[in-house]
Amino acid sequence: MIALNVNGKAYQVDVEPDVPLLWVIREQLKLTGTKFGCGEGLCGACTVHVNGEPARSCITPVGDVAGKKIVTIEGIPAGHAVKKAWLAEEVSQCGYCQPGQVMSAVALLKKHPKPTDGDIDSAMSGNICRCGTYPRIRTAIHRAAGAKKKGGKP
Amino acid sequence: MSEIIRMSRRDFLKTGAVLSGGLVLGCYLPFGNSAGAADPATTFAPNAFIRIGSDDTVTLIINKSEMGQGVYTSLPMLIAEELACDWKKIRIEAAPVDPVYNHTVFGLQVTGGSTSVRTEWERLSKAGAAAREMLIAAAARQWKVDPASCRAENGFVVHAGKKLSYGQLAAKAAKLPVPQEVRLKDPARYAIVGKPRHRLDSPAKIDGTALFGIDVQLPGLLTAVVARPPVFGGKVTSFTADKAKKVPGVVDVVQVPSGVAVIATGFWPAKKGRELLDIVWDDGPEGGLATPALRQQYVSLAQSPGLVARKEGEPAQAMQKAAKQLTAEFEAPFLAHAPMEPLNCCVDLKSDRCDIWTGTQFQTVDRNSAAEVAGLKPEQVHLHTTFLGGGFGRRANPASDFVREAVHVAKAAGKPVKVIWTRDDDMKGGFYRPFWYDRISASLDDTGNLTAWQHTIVGQSIATGTPFESAMVKNGIDDASVEGAAEIPYAIPNIQVDLHTPKLLVPVLWWRSVGHSHTAFVVESFMDEAAHAAGKDPFAFRRALLAKHPRHKGVLELAAAKAGWGKPLPAGRGRGIAVHESFGSFIAQVAEVSADRKGTVKVHRVICAIDCGRTVNPDTIRAQMESGIIFGLSAALHGAITFKNGKVEQDNFDGYPVVRMNESPAIEVHIMPSKEPPGGVGEPGVPPIAPAVANALFAATGVRLRTLPFNPKALLDGMGKG
Ligand code: FES
Ligand code: FES
Secondary structure, three states, X not given: XXXXXXXXXXXXXXXXXXXXXXXXXXXXXOOOOOOOOOOOOOOOOOEEEEOOEEEEHHHOEHHHHOOOEEEOHHHOOOOOHXXXXXXXXXXXXXXXXXXXXXXXXXXXXXXXXXXXXXXXXXXXXXXXXXXXXXHHHHHHHHHHOOOOOOOOOO | OOEEEEOOXXXXXXXXXXXXXXXXXXXXXXXXXXXXXXXXXXXXXXXXXXXXXXXXXXXXXXXXXXXXXXXXXXXXXXXXXXXXXXXXXXXXXXXXXXXXXXXOOOOOOOOOOOOHHXXXXXXHHHHHHHHHHHHHHHHHHHHOXXXXXXXXXXXXXXXXXXXXXXXXXXXXXXXXXXXXXXXXXXXXXXXXXXXXXXXXXHHHHHOOOOOEHHHOOOOOOEEEEEEOOOEOOOEEEEEEOHHHHOOOOEEEEEEEOOEEEEEEOOHHHHHHHHHOOEEEEEOXXXXXXXXXXXXXHHHHHHOOOOEEEEEEXXXXXXHHHOOEEEEEEEEEOEEOOOOXXXXXXXXXXXXXXEEEEEOOOOHHHHHHHHXXXXXXXXXXXXXXXXXXXXXXXXXXOOOOHHHHHHHHXXXXXXXXXXXXXXXXXXXXOOOEEOOEEEXXXXXXXXXXXXXXXXXXXXXXOOOOOOOOHHHHXXXXXXXXXXXXXXXXXXXXXXXXXXXXXXXXXXXXXXXXXXXXXXXXXXXXXXXXXXXXXXXXXXXXXXXXXXXXOHHHHHHHHHHHHHHOOOOOOOOOOEEEEEEEEEOXXXXXXXXXXXEOOOOOEEEEEEEEEEEOOOOOOHHHHHHHHHHHHHHHHHHHHOOOEOEEOOEEOOOOOOOOOOOOHHHOOEEEEEEOOOXXXXXXXXXXXXXXXXHHHHHHHHHHHOOOOOEOOOOHXXXXXXXXXX
């Protein structure tokens, strides 16, 4: 039994400690907002927060995060500035990468409340979007930060 | 001027029949709250697309798969424009498989070819208008007034200060006859269509509630992964599963036609079990497949003409007489679609019924394939279309590979099972954009006019060997192999385009923009070469040759103007332009690029001008242009599937990189106001970007790159810095 704290809720899960957190979240806890994209830490679709830091849950053994504070997309409040900005800028297309994008953006803004384009590049380049929503993600992050800056940096 | 359109009464009766049969009730609700109890007695369901409940809920049944292109918003906009319902009361349901939902041209239920808005505009407008007329008639009857004195507005019928909501009218409207003729709105009075509107599916896509195929949960659901042959055309010779079966959670290991399936209580044990399988494979005839050798074969084929797809004048003679002649060869690799959501399919198979949940673009074909495998009648198979985490053509497979396989696994499992493909499986699983090789020659007279154009294309046919062969392959020529090359718009008096179609066991498929994904690169790069050979500006050269093609010319001029064509750029930067028509839309793009000391290409800015005729949701059009440009840029800068010893060499996003945030250019989209019939937007943004970047690189560095993806080393070698 492994004790997990996810979105402020305590869970006991009966899994081997080497199982990636991603599959525990999705299959045991039935929180399917966190997505599987690559399984190797290359795409960011599975991004969650562990003690406030973004983590790729597909390569995080569940045993390593026992007792730590885990937040998934389901734990981000509806009125969060990032979510509002995502809706205002109409970021989502297929939407599959977006929970991971939102989690990375929330973590970025906690660290850099007024991120530069460079900050955005470094914090967000681990999150692939095959639909190419990057320009809107950039604009949305600036919007969430309270800066009315247009996407892209020619 | 209002348009009166005759409606086929039979069609509406037919669609109504589906509803009373209750089929729609069982269908999958991809997001949002349930539409409430759809009590047939009080629900108004005038056709297969609209259902209005007594609680005022407007449920729209959408027959196109939502894979990012925005159909769950643009198609409702078409209905809502005529229906005059309250936008906030709209709920979306994915259509079940039924002939009423067939593509109006293709005759199957399918989402593809950037056709959804183009083909559904009229049908959905009429569906909305018919429902509106019936609601008005119901209200007029209740008030005992002339229907012409009533109007529909935001979910109400109003007349002289009185109003009744659609919900209040639903039960009465349901009893009225479906009108034979409906009056459609004058487009000049459109209030919804043509104006930007927020997507209905956005909230669900950022709170984790949007359901994709991979998210489907069922009681007792098992998960399977399948070990597939490492070489296309290969088979299992023998296998032992003793070690795999010892993994806690592994329930069974079974052979299926596509390989060996490990069935477990979850993904992780299934994957662990698969790693412990001992399988002896028979590689079959492609065991020696290698990209360099394949390239050689294609190169030699390209040296002689193939089957002629278009011929005008006498290009060979004109070439001989010309003042100047130029020839070049181009190459474009196999490409994986690599949608963010790896393939998956969930199947619940019973003796007399099969339920399937998956993100597919190809409902009819997949349903029928599943029925065949399950040994059931097609009507016994219920396919529930979920959201698609990207499609790009991969989820529209005539072979129904991921659906057939999942039904086989479910048959063996005897329990509901979801087959999940890992990223490696998805990337190595085939159905690639074909590998293409092109040889092209052109000649110029002494004033720099193009006199002849000869283009030979080499590559596999997508449709050959599928049920679509008879429709898509004519006289040995697969239209998708030559599209964008055979119908080039430029005024050239002598022209020939021909095709070689080699056969390989590598499965190929339509990949976002299909043939255009390579022909635009070849044609628009070579047009640039011709302009330079003629000593002319590439924009002016094209413009002069497009005099008879105002829509091409229009977007070309718009893109050039917005990009500041001809104005100075910072040192080291170059501008390139390309224009291409595909899927009924006309697009020009100008790219601004530079290359660093390592030969790494940086695309700073892309200006895109599109004429897609009448628009539904301009914001979606912008989004699709951005999307297509970045998708095309991934292919131009990075994408290649290659073979060694018959095996695919790439297995994840490290070996098959795609554009990320740090490489994403600033993109500006300009939509040409137009009254032309609507064109597609999902795919046409892709083709022009590779040539625009290649042309910009030439402007910046003097080096012409003719092989995709652009190779930094080739760039440095060309610049003499290698
Ligand atoms: S699924 Fe974890 S990084 Fe891709
Ligand atoms: S929205 Fe489709 S992958 Fe990002």
